[in-house]
Amino acid sequence: MTPIITVAYLSVLACAVFVLVRWPRLPMRGESPVGLFTLIALLFTAGLDMGLVMLPLSEFPVYEEDGAFAFTNALAVEFGMWGPLVWLMYFVATFYFVAIEPKLKLFEIPLVKWVYNLTVIATCSFTCYLFMTSLPGYAPEMSQTAIWVLVVVVIGAAVISSGNMNVMKWLAIISSYGFGTLAFTALAMIAFVYSRVGMSDFVGNVGLLMDYFRHLPRFSTPINDYHEFYLFWWFAWSIMIGQFVARFVGGLNTWQLALAMVFLPAVPLGLWFCVLFVYHQGSIAIPGWLNWFMIGVGVVFVINSLDSLIRLYSANLGWSRENLGDRRYYPLHFAMQLGLVAAYMFTPFEIHWVGLTVAGLYGVIYVMLIMKRGKLKGLPAEPALRA
Numbered sequence: 590m591t592p593i594i595t596v597a598y599l600s601v602l603a604c605a606v607f608v609l610v611r612w613p614r615l616p617m618r619g620e621s622p623v624g625l626f627t628l629i630a631l632l633f634t635a636g637l638d639m640g641l642v643m644l645p646l647s648e649f650p651v652y653e654e655d656g657a658f659a660f661t662n663a664l665a666v667e668f669g670m671w672g673p674l675v676w677l678m679y680f681v682a683t684f685y686f687v688a689i690e691p692k693l694k695l696f697e698i699p700l701v702k703w704v705y706n707l708t709v710i711a712t713c714s715f716t717c718y719l720f721m722t723s724l725p726g727y728a729p730e731m732s733q734t735a736i737w738v739l740v741v742v743v744i745g746a747a748v749i750s751s752g753n754m755n756v757m758k759w760l761a762i763i764s765s766y767g768f769g770t771l772a773f774t775a776l777a778m779i780a781f782v783y784s785r786v787g788m789s790d791f792v793g794n795v796g797l798l799m800d801y802f803r804h805l806p807r808f809s810t811p812i813n814d815y816h817e818f819y820l821f822w823w824f825a826w827s828i829m830i831g832q833f834v835a836r837f838v839g840g841l842n843t844w845q846l847a848l849a850m851v852f853l854p855a856v857p858l859g860l861w862f863c864v865l866f867v868y869h870q871g872s873i874a875i876p877g878w879l880n881w882f883m884i885g886v887g888v889v890f891v892i893n894s895l896d897s898l899i900r901l902y903s904a905n906l907g908w909s910r911e912n913l914g915d916r917r918y919y920p921l922h923f924a925m926q927l928g929l930v931a932a933y934m935f936t937p938f939e940i941h942w943v944g945l946t947v948a949g950l951y952g953v954i955y956v957m958l959i960m961k962r963g964k965l966k967g968l969p970a971e972p973a974l975r976a
Contacts, residue, residue: 594820595810597948605677608684614842617687622839629853632834642887643723649869657813664866665801669808673851675823680850682831692964695957706902711943712825713898714929720891747895748922752910794863821944833901
């Protein structure tokens, strides 16, 4: 599958360049525009999951031991797995749903619509499955029964949140603040509690992280099987996050939207990884209370990801709370997500299949765009659209 994901990923990056060159100042406005901070909070919490909080410490040693990543340091590799090129995919999808989909309505074609929304449903449950499988590394004292109970609670909370847009927005903002507080607390612990390390270690790690940009082309194609898994994972997310975020874009020009979506999330990501890398370098055991703080923030991220995606596919398929009513809406989505988490756990079903399907959708969309390119002639490159 390596050639497929390579071509698919490079084609999306090329699309990003084309969009920025062709329509740099096209005004972007969604159906329910919000302010920039709320937009980034929604993007940050919907476009990420608990992996941001709970995976890096377990991945740093893997990257240091794998010869495929010998060209740079483990911190730069971690940033590359989650960094700017990934968010550029989200930007391309967001631009499409704001500027192009209203004209072409390709996602209203029945086959495209159903295949796409099935991938949304499957990706949604994978987020919860990943949380479930990562949790034992941070809370080894939790039994499998307790983990399943927590998963049931998380799915239930996400389904309830998905039925109320105001709750979803506030959860996104609260989890963003929670993530910031977590990063600050972990940094304060380094500066004032542990004598073996200090702020100079953190500043030095910022320099290590910058090595990612020196090797940027290496991250545009699969480096090894694990990086390929990440690319399929992000592909599975890309279209749905674009459609979700497109609704809330509040009048930014194309280049401003790209800047906001690519670099604003990258700053807290990079700083967080630099903090965690200090813990890794010093072989510092995370205190129990801070460990549970990380798990708590991870839980909120999972709920945010799930509720935004549940709301997305339910609206697309006419399975919304307004259409079904409470008695059918909540049991339907709860049972569907719990069942798919079990499928990831107990069957050969993998996220690679979902990512491969989404890559195929990109190919179908490219062909349709070429066939219907005449309808895009009314899309100007300059802001004269406002006149």
